[in-house]
Amino acid sequence: SAVISQKPSRDICQRGTSLTIQCQVDSQVTMMFWYRQQPGQSLTLIATANQGSEATYESGFVIDKFPISRPNLTFSTLTVSNMSPEDSSIYLCSVQPGHENEKLFFGSGTQLSVL
Amino acid sequence: GQNIDQPTEMTATEGAIVQINCTYQTSGFNGLFWYQQHAGEAPTFLSYNVLDGLEEKGRFSSFLSRSKGYSYLLLKELQMKDSASYLCAALDSNYQLIWGAGTKLIIKP
Numbered sequence: 001s002a003v004i005s006q007k008p009s010r011d012i013c014q015r016g017t018s019l020t021i022q023c024q025v026d027s028q029v030t031m032m033f034w035y036r037q038q039p040g041q042s043l044t045l046i047a048t049a050n051q052g053s054e055a056t057y058e059s060g061f062v063i064d065k066f067p068i069s070r071p072n073l074t075f076s077t078l079t080v081s082n083m084s085p086e087d088s089s090i091y092l093c094s095v096q097p098g099h100e101n102e103k104l105f106f107g108s109g110t111q112l113s114v115l
Numbered sequence: 116g117q118n119i120d121q122p123t124e125m126t127a128t129e130g131a132i133v134q135i136n137c138t139y140q141t142s143g144f145n146g147l148f149w150y151q152q153h154a155g156e157a158p159t160f161l162s163y164n165v166l167d168g169l170e171e172k173g174r175f176s177s178f179l180s181r182s183k184g185y186s187y188l189l190l191k192e193l194q195m196k197d198s199a200s201y202l203c204a205a206l207d208s209n210y211q212l213i214w215g216a217g218t219k220l221i222i223k224p
Contacts, residue, residue, distance in 0.1 A: 041216060041217075042202060042214040042215055042216040042217050043158070043202070043204075043214045044214075045211075045212070092157055092158075102163075103148065103160040103163060104148075104158075104160070104212070105160070106157035106158050106159070107157060108156070108157050109156070109157050111155075
């Protein structure tokens with residue numbers, strides 16, 4: 001299993017500013033992911049955070065808007081840059097401690113509201 | 116394209132049984148997950164099926180038919196705390212998770 005600490009839990013931000021979300025895991029994990037969940041919708045994968053290399057982004061998401069760091073196997077950050085109200089969402093980090101067909105563990109999420 | 120379908124919302128009575136269905140179309144298949152998500156919280160793992168059949172885990176059971184691209188989550192002896200969204204997610208050939216939109220389950224006394 002894995003215990004994930006994600007912060008901040010919520011924030012209210014002004015348009016045009018940036019917010020960095022942190023995710024700390026209690027054990028070393030190979031796979032870390034960042035998801036977005038908009039109100040009433042399911043999870044959308046933003047990117048896979050790769051340790052020591054650039055993140056792998058999904059279609060519709062770009063590094064300039066969502067820069068990701070992964071300095072080691074227990075920590076990652078996601079920055080939401082130049083925010084607009086459309087970025088208001090829950091952002092979740094998740095890890096997959098085991099093999100590729102094993103379950104994900106999720107952080108508690110960051111509720112972001114952009115005014 | 117890849118797609119997961121599950122009902123948007125279901126209502127059931129405390130103490131009863133409810134079945135939440137999920138159909139999937141993916142490029143290859145490496146298993147199906149069910150997650151529970153209470154309002155304002157992160158999803159938590161419920162079950163994983165990769166072989167056909169029923170997997171029972173306490174009050175919750177999950178069924179898979181690979182030939183039909185179909186799964187269901189069965190919840191027995193419903194409790195008020197079971198009110199949550201239930202997310203179905205299929206793992207494709209690249210081990211990418213394809214998520215359904217979730218089924219909001221409302222439990223009434």
